[in-house]
Amino acid sequence: MSTVRRPDHRSEHRPARAAHANGLRHVLTHLITPLLMCIGMGLAYLGAFAHPAPHHLPVAVVGSGRSAQLLAQSINDKAGGDLEVRTVGDRAAAVDRLKHQDIFGAYVIPAQGAKGAKGASDAVDASGSEGAPGRAGRSGEAGAPSGSGGSSTSRTSSGSAGRGGVGGAARPGKPVPELLVATAGSDTSATVVQKVFTPIAAQQGAPLKVTDVAPTAEDDPTGQGVFFLLVAISIGSYASVAVIGGAGAVLPLRLRTALAIGTSFVVGLIGTAFAGPVFHLVDHGLVGLWGMAWLYSAGVLLIGSGLHTFLKRWTTLGVMTLFVMLNFTSSGGIFRPEMQNGFFAALHSFWNGAGFVEGVRSHVYFDGYGLAGHVWTLVGWLVAGLVVIGVAAPAEKRRRTAEAEAAAHAAAVAAAAVAATVPEPARSGRPAGGAGPGAGHGSAHAAAALEEEMEEELEEAVGV
Numbered sequence: 161m162s163t164v165r166r167p168d169h170r171s172e173h174r175p176a177r178a179a180h181a182n183g184l185r186h187v188l189t190h191l192i193t194p195l196l197m198c199i200g201m202g203l204a205y206l207g208a209f210a211h212p213a214p215h216h217l218p219v220a221v222v223g224s225g226r227s228a229q230l231l232a233q234s235i236n237d238k239a240g241g242d243l244e245v246r247t248v249g250d251r252a253a254a255v256d257r258l259k260h261q262d263i264f265g266a267y268v269i270p271a272q273g274a275k276g277a278k279g280a281s282d283a284v285d286a287s288g289s290e291g292a293p294g295r296a297g298r299s300g301e302a303g304a305p306s307g308s309g310g311s312s313t314s315r316t317s318s319g320s321a322g323r324g325g326v327g328g329a330a331r332p333g334k335p336v337p338e339l340l341v342a343t344a345g346s347d348t349s350a351t352v353v354q355k356v357f358t359p360i361a362a363q364q365g366a367p368l369k370v371t372d373v374a375p376t377a378e379d380d381p382t383g384q385g386v387f388f389l390l391v392a393i394s395i396g397s398y399a400s401v402a403v404i405g406g407a408g409a410v411l412p413l414r415l416r417t418a419l420a421i422g423t424s425f426v427v428g429l430i431g432t433a434f435a436g437p438v439f440h441l442v443d444h445g446l447v448g449l450w451g452m453a454w455l456y457s458a459g460v461l462l463i464g465s466g467l468h469t470f471l472k473r474w475t476t477l478g479v480m481t482l483f484v485m486l487n488f489t490s491s492g493g494i495f496r497p498e499m500q501n502g503f504f505a506a507l508h509s510f511w512n513g514a515g516f517v518e519g520v521r522s523h524v525y526f527d528g529y530g531l532a533g534h535v536w537t538l539v540g541w542l543v544a545g546l547v548v549i550g551v552a553a554p555a556e557k558r559r560r561t562a563e564a565e566a567a568a569h570a571a572a573v574a575a576a577a578v579a580a581t582v583p584e585p586a587r588s589g590r591p592a593g594g595a596g597p598g599a600g601h602g603s604a605h606a607a608a609a610l611e612e613e614m615e616e617e618l619e620e621a622v623g624v
Contacts, residue, residue, distance in 0.1 A: 193473075193474070193476070193477050196477060197477060197480060200477075200480070200481060200485045201484075201485060203485075204484075204485035204486065204488075204489050205485075205488075205489060207489070207501070207503075207504070208489035208490070208495075208500055208501075208504045209489070209494060209495065212348070212495045212499045212500065213242065213499065214239075214242040214243060214349075214352055214498060214499055215241070215242065215498055215499070215500070215501075215502075215505070216241060216242070216243070216244045216498060217242065217243050217244065217264060217349065217352065217353070217498040217499070218243075218244045218246070218262065218263045218264060218498070219243055219244070219245055219246075219263055219264060219265040219266065219267070219353055219356070220232075220245065220246050220247060220248045220254055220257065220263045220265070220266040220267070221235075221245060221246075221247050221248075221266070221267050221269065222247070222248055222249075222250065222251055222253075222254045222266050222267065222268040222269060222340075223247060223249075223268075223269045224247070224249050224250075227269065228247050228269060229247055231267075231269070231360075232245040232246065232247050233245075235356075235360075243356065246263070248263075248266065251266075251268055251338075251340070254266035254268070254340055255340060255373050258340055258341070258342045258345075258373050258374065259342065259373065259374055259526055259527070259529065260526070260529050260530075261342070261345050261526065261529070261530070264341070264342070264345060264346065264349045264350065264353055264496075264498070265339060265340065265341050265349075265350065265353030265354070265356070265357065266339070266340040267337065267338075267339055267340075267357045267360070268337060268338040268339070268340065269337060270335035270336060270337055270338075270364075270366070271335050334366070336361075336366040336367060336368070336369050337357075337360075337361040337364060337366055337368055337369070338368075338369045338370075338371055339353065339354060339357050339361075339368055339369070339370045339371070340371050340373055341353060341354065341370060341371070341372055341373070342372065342373050342374035342525075342526075343372050343374065343375055343376055343383055344374040344375060344376045344383055344521060344524075344525035344526070345374065345383075345496070345521065345525075345526070346383070346492070346495070346496045346499075347376075347382045347383045347384065348494065348495055348496070348499060349495075349496050349498065349499060350372075352499070354368075354370055374525050374526060376525070377440060377441060377442055377443050377524075378440075378443075379439065379440040379441065380439075380440075380441045380442075383521075384493060384494060385435075385439065385441035386435075386441065386442075386493060386517050386520050386521065387488075387491060387493020387494060387517060388493075389431055389434060389435055389441060389453075389520075390456075390488070390491055390493060390513055390516055390517055391488065392430075392431060392434060393427055393428070393430075393431040393453055393456060393457055393516075394460065394483050394484065394487065394488070394513070396427040396430065396431075396457070397423075397424065397427055397456075397457045397460035397461050397464075397483070398460055398461075398464055398476075398479040398480065398483050398484075400420070400423045400427070400461060401420075401460070401461060401464030401465055401468065401475060401476075401479055402475065402476055404416050404419050404420055404423070404461070404465055404468075405464070405465060405468030405475055406468075413465075413469070413549065413552060413553050413556050414553075416465055417462065417465060417549055420458070420461035420462055420464075420465045421458055421461070421462075423457075423461055424454055424457035424458035424460075424461050425454060427453070427454075427457040428450050428451075428453035428454035428456075428457055429450065431449075431450075431453040431457075432446055432449055432450040432453060435449055436449075442520070442524045444524065445523050445524045448523045449520055449523065449524070452515075452516055452519045452520060452523070452534075452535065452538060453516070455535070455538035455539060455541075455542055456512055456513075456515070456516045456538055456541075458542050458545065459512055459538060459541035459542040459544065459545050460479070460483050460512070460541075460545075461545070462542065462545025462546060462548065462549055463479070463482070463541070463544060463545040463548050464478075464479045464483075465545075465549065465552075466545065466548030466549040466550075466551065466552040467479070467548060467552075468552075469552035469555055469556045469559075470552065470555070483512075483513070486507060486511065487511055487512065487513035488513060489504055489507075490504045490505075490507035490508045490511050490513065490514055491508070491511070491513035491514045491516070491517045492508055492514050492517050492518060493513075493517045496508075497509075510537060510540075511537075512537065512538060512541040514534075514537070515534045515535075515537030515538045515541070516534075516538065518530070518534045519531060519534030519535055519537075519538065522534060
């Protein structure tokens, strides 16, 4: 009886299965990065923007009499920490504080409105809905008067009726309450303040006149164009980090640093063009804006280039965490820190995106008040970038030295192996110290691995 061995087809599929397993492991490893980005972006953006509400938002009641103090105290009591209401002596002092961003709204009681102001304060104390500024700020609609007789808005710079239009008019000669705001500081904060004081004016039987003492440029009515300019400059900066660190990995760090500084110069020019001649987000101060854009971009590029030495393909995730997740959310471009929770409000005090946004606002709209502090914030991040570069330089030098020694050792081992296995006549035609065909295999493999890693990093950056 003869036995015929059947061919084992399973052995033929084993190499393919092994290759598939390795490929799947490779893909799953790289999926970690976008999944972490998803988690980080969700936590950052929803944590910062999902539930905006005032937290000790400073506002003022204009007046020195008892009626102003009573109104301020009653609003404070009902706000429950959402507002910080103070009194200022006159309208000029209120305008000055608005332009210094010490307050974000000032309610001016009419000249003959002492009785009305007292009535309004009584209404605030007695009402559970109209007089609750905290709830008005959160809901965006509580306390809004019905019909069209709510408020009138004017822009003091133009002297014309403004964005809100004019709703119900008071009788000629009758003074009306006035709300002073500065939308250039934050349009959302001005809106919240208006919703707080509109029902108070309604209790006095008069429409609320809203005057914008620091309006934005005509082509940036919400004042959020500076925030989106920050987004554009940031993307140009941190995407360049991946290119300089990946494609430029063979270059010495000092040359990559020079490339980073040069790139930041160009990114700053592009941002200035967007802000000025392209979209007219600002109508003056372009030189100062470019200076702050360059400082901001240079800080991002230098920090990213230095971190690339340590993070490699994780650099994109690292710079996104620093300059997107934590940066955009704390910049104050959408909601000021008084409208956010304590974490992002704290970041606003020293993060570079906040330094850029607030610096541009101060430079363009508030006569440079507070500008020095914001510029120093940007300079501090630039210095931090130089420090990271300084730490990365010796680390990269040590790594390159170790890699060169390892390559030399591998070449020597390969040459010794060739010398031991190849007959003398076959080696006689080779140059002294030459290596066989396999001598450069290790270095070629390392170069291929490095090229593959660079391609993966660039693909991830482009995907972002």
